[in-house]
Amino acid sequence: xxxxxxxxxxxxxxxxxxxxxxxxxxxxxxxxxxxxxxxxxxxxxxxxxxxxxxxxxxxxxxxxxxxxxxxxxxxxxxxxxxxxxxxxxxxxxxxxxxxxxxxxxxxxxxxxxxxxxxxxxxxxxxxxxxxxxxxxxxxxxxxxxxxxxxxxxxxxxxxxxxxxxxxxxxxxxxxxxxxxxxxxxxxxxxxxxxxxxxxxxxxxxxxxxxxxxxxxxxxxxxxxxxxxxxxxxxxxxxxxxxxxxxxxxxxxxxxxxxxxxxxxxxxxxxxxxxxxxxxx
Amino acid sequence: xxxxxxxxxxxxxxxxxxxxxxxxxxxxxxxxxxxxxxxxxxxxxxxxxxxxxxxxxxxxxxxxxxxxxxxxxxxxxxxxxxxxxxxxxxxxxxxxxxx
Numbered sequence: 001x002x003x004x005x006x007x008x009x010x011x012x013x014x015x016x017x018x019x020x021x022x023x024x025x026x027x028x029x030x031x032x033x034x035x036x037x038x039x040x041x042x043x044x045x046x047x048x049x050x051x052x053x054x055x056x057x058x059x060x061x062x063x064x065x066x067x068x069x070x071x072x073x074x075x076x077x078x079x080x081x082x083x084x085x086x087x088x089x090x091x092x093x094x095x096x097x098x099x100x101x102x103x104x105x106x107x108x109x110x111x112x113x114x115x116x117x118x119x120x121x122x123x124x125x126x127x128x129x130x131x132x133x134x135x136x137x138x139x140x141x142x143x144x145x146x147x148x149x150x151x152x153x154x155x156x157x158x159x160x161x162x163x164x165x166x167x168x169x170x171x172x173x174x175x176x177x178x179x180x181x182x183x184x185x186x187x188x189x190x191x192x193x194x195x196x197x198x199x200x201x202x203x204x205x206x207x208x209x210x211x212x213x214x215x216x217x218x219x220x221x222x223x224x225x226x227x228x229x230x231x232x233x234x235x236x237x238x239x240x241x242x243x244x245x246x247x248x249x250x251x252x253x254x255x256x257x258x259x260x261x262x263x264x265x266x267x268x269x270x271x272x273x274x275x276x277x278x279x280x
Numbered sequence: 281x282x283x284x285x286x287x288x289x290x291x292x293x294x295x296x297x298x299x300x301x302x303x304x305x306x307x308x309x310x311x312x313x314x315x316x317x318x319x320x321x322x323x324x325x326x327x328x329x330x331x332x333x334x335x336x337x338x339x340x341x342x343x344x345x346x347x348x349x350x351x352x353x354x355x356x357x358x359x360x361x362x363x364x365x366x367x368x369x370x371x372x373x374x375x376x377x378x379x
Binding site: 025030033034037180181182184185186187188189191193195199243246247248249250256 | 320323324325326327328329330358365369372373374376377378379
């Protein structure tokens with residue numbers, strides 16, 4: 001009996017040892033593997049540098065970026081965002097009454113999970129507060145929304161991403177898993193997954209530009225894009241990527257993109273928030 | 281007399297063909313639209329499919345049923361490929377997860 005029991009335990013241990021690491025590993029295991037992948041690929045790049053996106057990998061682009069940062073093209077956006085932040089809402093309250101008076105902490109708390117809303121991004125939180133105060137929600141590609149998030153990102157500079165997946169909220173883990181599945185799934189006529197570019201081909205050239213790492217992607221949005229001559233949100237960037245692989249893009253702040261942001265933000269936990277940023 | 285009869289016969293044949301072609305088109309369009317919506321519901325719709333169907337409707341409304349059907353066939357190819365992609369990726373994505 002005792003021998004049979006020991007044999008059973010031994011068989012179980014052997015089975016566990018030889019099981020392939022599951023694609024459904026926990027978020028923290030995923031994050032550690034994600035970070036390890038980039039560190040193995042670019043051993044000369046310090047982890048904290050990934051908050052700078054492609055500038056962590058490309059010295060020429062980094063030099064150009066430093067020049068751009070002498071007169072940051074997003075400064076006006078921050079200024080306007082500060083004004084929107086201070087403006088009273090129709091019921092006389094302010095966004096601070098809803099989102100919190102410690103301005104620097106707000107960006108760092110998002111995205112988060114709420115059972116009634118799913119993944120709550122900063123943009124969704126702003127519009128939820130506006131609606132509660134009797135104001136019309138802002139369009140997610142609207143300049144005012146981008147300016148507000150630029151202001152809040154700027155106020156959060158120096159803090160680190162701390163995306164949480166509460167263990168007592170099964171919906172949070174489900175949202176994270178949905179974002180993870182999206183990230184690794186091929187779609188569109190080009191049959192590309194996010195991971196094909198940003199994991200497998202990271203650092204490679206696409207015409208004149210190098211592909212940036214996903215690690216650190218969410219830290220610097222919204223960004224001023226020189227080629228567009230304006231600011232864009234993270235979801236506008238995701239929209240562009242999905243369109244570029246010839247899949248029909250999802251709406252900004254759709255559940256698909258919010259889940260993807262949740263996954264990407266969790267992967268970048270511990271990296272410094274340095275938005276708004278400037279990119280080609 | 282014979283010539284007039286032949287003309288009327290030809291016109292009748294063309295009318296029947298046009299009616300048949302239109303019926304084929306409507307059915308094919310409906311089926312393809314359903315496939316496109318299935319792909320969309322799974323989050324896998326391709327970018328050009330809806331536009332091809334829109335063009336097909338315009339061509340059909342203008343009477344060019346043959347061109348309309350060709351556009352529907354292109355859209356159908358895309359919608360079916362998108363659905364195959366969705367089916368394949370429901371498991372295939374797991375093999376790409378960084379471990």
